[in-house]
Amino acid sequence: MELINPLIDEFFREGNLLSDLIDNYTYRPNQVELADVIYKAFLDQEFLIAEAGTGVGKTYAYLIPTVLWALNEGEKVVISTKTKALQQQLVEKDIPNILRLLGTPLKVVEAKGRENYLCWNKYMKILAGRRAMTPEEAKFVEQILTWAEQTKIGDKKELGLKAELIKHWWIVAADRKSCAKENCRYHDKCFRLKMIRSLDKAEIIIVNHALLLSDIVVDNSILPEYKYLIIDEAHYIDREAFS
Ligand code: SF4
Missing domain, CATH: 3.40.50.300 (P-loop containing nucleotide triphosphate hydrolases)
Known part of the structure; x- marks a missing residue:
């Protein structure tokens, strides 16, 4: 052929x-x-x-x-x-x-999709104690602390957590409704926006x-x-x- x-x-x-x-x-x-x-x-x-x-x-x-x-x-x-x-x-x-x-x-x-990426705004609110959490959610946040400081892409696929922990991911996940868009103070370091910029x-x-x-x-x-x-x-x- x-x-x-x-x-x-x-x-x-x-x-x-x-x-x-x-x-x-x-x-x-x-x-x-x-x-x-x-x-x-x-x-x-x-x-x-x-x-x-x-x-x-x-x-x-x-x-x-x-x-x-x-x-x-x-x-x-x-x-x-x-x-x-x-x-x-x-x-x-x-x-x-x-x-x-x-x-x-x-x-x-x-x-x-945006739900796969860590939202700095939500995460920093949690660290500042401005969001009430259940003990299970607090345990989840404890588990992602080091990762959140070190990750370059903020994609939850890197975490490899057990199902009972990763089910709380939504508390730090980017979402359309809560996104502050241009008014977000973390706009420049937003993982989702970085991903979109890298597509060019x-x-x-x-x-x-x-x-x-x-x-x-x-x-x-x-x-x-x-x-x-x-x-x-x-x-x-x-x-x-x-x-
Ligand atoms: S731009 Fe939206 S998704 Fe990105 S960190 Fe800010 S609030 Fe979160």
Whole structure:
């Protein structure tokens, strides 16, 4: 099969790049074909709807052409996943693996809903004793003290607390209703705003379907302008839209 971008073959051919990454890697023609038609859709500026059966390896089939396109063309690509778990896997494992094989950096940013980020305003109110707390909530705050001082991203995913503690996260989580916006005294260090600012420089942005749809609802005020979008498990997006 003649491929649009020979580098795709470099990844997928048996004994080549992906073999170094995946134990017992086997060449799957359907996977290569999918990667190739995705790259072609980028090139021809076309919409593509693709269905891949179980075992095709669709994640690498869309990530590899996406990374190659972002690197070669310097264009921003947004990838939307159904779950936060897959979002995290792409950011922390799959894309770094591909970049390691290519030996080149790329700015990849994960964007999530505001409820995932610590709100300084709420947190400082608690530390100043201006919010009454139950003993369980006080225990939760005690557990996040060191993290809150050290975290660079303020994302609750870093915490790894047990369910009985993390259920109190909402007391420090950013939320639309209580956000003081431009009047917030912590505006410059707000984790959510920092995340939004970092999206401008990103070459690949990883979102989940919920955030992708929220962005559309709020007149694209979260994501910067983008021309290229990959929606993983797109058959779930209508459910997310109506949930
Ligand atoms: S800008 Fe809003 S979310 Fe950010 S720290 Fe201030 S109140 Fe919290």
